[in-house]
Amino acid sequence: MMVSRRDVVRWTALSLVAPGRAIAQSVARAPRVSIYSAPAVKDALVAALVERGWVEGSNIVFEWHGAEGSEARIGEHLAVTPADVLVAGGPHRIRAAMGVTTATPIIGVDLESDPVAGGFVKTLARPGGNVTGIWMDLPELAGKQIQFLREVLPSLKRLGVVWDDQIGRPQYTELEAVSRIASISLQPAALRLTTEIDSVMKRLLISRPQAIVLLTAPVVFASLHRIAELALQSRLPSISPFSPYPSSGGLMAYGPDFPAMWRQLASYVDRVLRGARAGDLPVERPSKFSLIVNLKTAKDIGIVLPQSLVLRADEVIR
Numbered sequence: 001m002m003v004s005r006r007d008v009v010r011w012t013a014l015s016l017v018a019p020g021r022a023i024a025q026s027v028a029r030a031p032r033v034s035i036y037s038a039p040a041v042k043d044a045l046v047a048a049l050v051e052r053g054w055v056e057g058s059n060i061v062f063e064w065h066g067a068e069g070s071e072a073r074i075g076e077h078l079a080v081t082p083a084d085v086l087v088a089g090g091p092h093r094i095r096a097a098m099g100v101t102t103a104t105p106i107i108g109v110d111l112e113s114d115p116v117a118g119g120f121v122k123t124l125a126r127p128g129g130n131v132t133g134i135w136m137d138l139p140e141l142a143g144k145q146i147q148f149l150r151e152v153l154p155s156l157k158r159l160g161v162v163w164d165d166q167i168g169r170p171q172y173t174e175l176e177a178v179s180r181i182a183s184i185s186l187q188p189a190a191l192r193l194t195t196e197i198d199s200v201m202k203r204l205l206i207s208r209p210q211a212i213v214l215l216t217a218p219v220v221f222a223s224l225h226r227i228a229e230l231a232l233q234s235r236l237p238s239i240s241p242f243s244p245y246p247s248s249g250g251l252m253a254y255g256p257d258f259p260a261m262w263r264q265l266a267s268y269v270d271r272v273l274r275g276a277r278a279g280d281l282p283v284e285r286p287s288k289f290s291l292i293v294n295l296k297t298a299k300d301i302g303i304v305l306p307q308s309l310v311l312r313a314d315e316v317i318r
Contacts, residue, residue, distance in 0.1 A: 031273050032061045034077065036097070037089030038222050039066050040244065041109070044259070045087065048266035054273070068194060068222075071096035078104065085272050087265070090218035091167050094120060098131060105278035107268045108133035111216040111241070111256065112167045115283050124283045132281045134264055136216070136256065139170040143178035144254055145213045145239045148291070150182065151309050152237050152252075153211055158185055160209030160236075162200065162227060164217035165190040171215045197223045201230045214240035216255070224248045228297075235301040246294040246317050251301070256286030257314075290314040 035042045042064045046056060054060040063081060065073070071093040074086070078101060086106045088094040094108040098120070108120065108131060115135040121127035150156050159179060163172055165188075172188065179186050189204035191197060204212070212231055214220050220227070221242055228249035231238040239245075241255030264287055272278055294317040298305050310316060 030059050030061050031084040032063060032081065033085045033087060033269060033273075034063045034065065034074075034081075034083035035087045036065050036071055036074065036093045037087065037109075038218065039064075040258075041087075041089050041262070041265075042066065044262035045265055045269070048262045049269060051263075052266060052270045054270065060273075068219075075100040085269050087269065091118065091120075092218070094131065094133075102130055104130065105272045106131045106133075107265065107272065107278065108135070109261070109265060110134070111136040111286075112164075112171065113137065114170070121283055126280065127283055128279045130278050132278045132283055133268060134261060134284050134286060136286055137170075138285070139174035141241055141255060142171045142175040142213070142215060145241070146175070146178050146182060146184065148252055148254055148309065149211050149213065149237060149239055151306055152303060156182075156184055156210050158187060158207070158209045160204045160207065160212040161186050161188040161215065162191055162204065162212060162220060163188060163215035164192060164219050166192065168215045168217055175213070175215070191217070191219055191223065194219055194222050194226075197226050198230070201227065205234055209236065212236055212238040214238065214242070214245070216241050224250065232297060232300060237301065237303060243290050243292055246292045246297070246315075249294070249297055251294055251297045253290070253292045255289060257288040257290040260288040261286050293317070 046062055056062055074097050083104055086097050086104050088097045088106060089109050091110050091113045094106065094110060097106045113135065114137045115121045116123060120131055176186060187204060187207035187209050189200045191200045224242060224245050225248040228245065232249055237251050239252040240250055243253050243255060243258045245253040264284060268281060271281060291313045292315040293305055293310060293313045296318060
């Protein structure tokens, strides 16, 4: 059989085009993960999934929706681009996803709610349905925030509280109980939208708090950097349960270790993509808690952190 020069050129061209076409087809068939969360969650989850063999553009596709209120369009998004897994950060997003689909697996991260009492799952061990994930449900953590602040400021009597009053009641109730025993008065300031943070902090500062505590809420997490800036400008000690807070300029954080929590989240996504049913995967609490302090912020606001506190810290930012 004779092969013409034209055939050789045509086959060579096809061999060069085919791999690209195969890759495109492979990506088109790859599972899709829709993420409704802050940017930091998306980036950390993508990185954690790489460790488990899921590489964006190769064998998995990510679709991120981080805009405030984007959960209202989950149904519209799923109709256009169906997802194999839906990741939702915070009770509002989880509940919105549950209202749209009972088929798509939903992996939630909720640091505010009781998952059973809140109706997210049937039981912790066997969630049932299509929802599972990481829930903290530790309102007593609010009491730890006061403990650390009192070590820094023994004369603490007026404490400002930044919280989302729509979802933070269990934490606030615990904070009230602990502050009552310690003879500390609370000055709460409710935050519901990130665009309100400056006005909320301005209103809070009128009450002349000696320190500020942040309670967990997605809107608080999204506002960490600005809250840290305003607390620093006012030379006020502040503490948050969100471990990234000190790296944003806040004084202290005590709460779930976020890198460890993102690895937990990636484990859920990985298991579901490999065939596990979300309803069969037990709900977990964050696996690790960390105390982080920022010595530079302490110096900038004119306080000295007790050496005993610094030595207990899991991370010290200098």
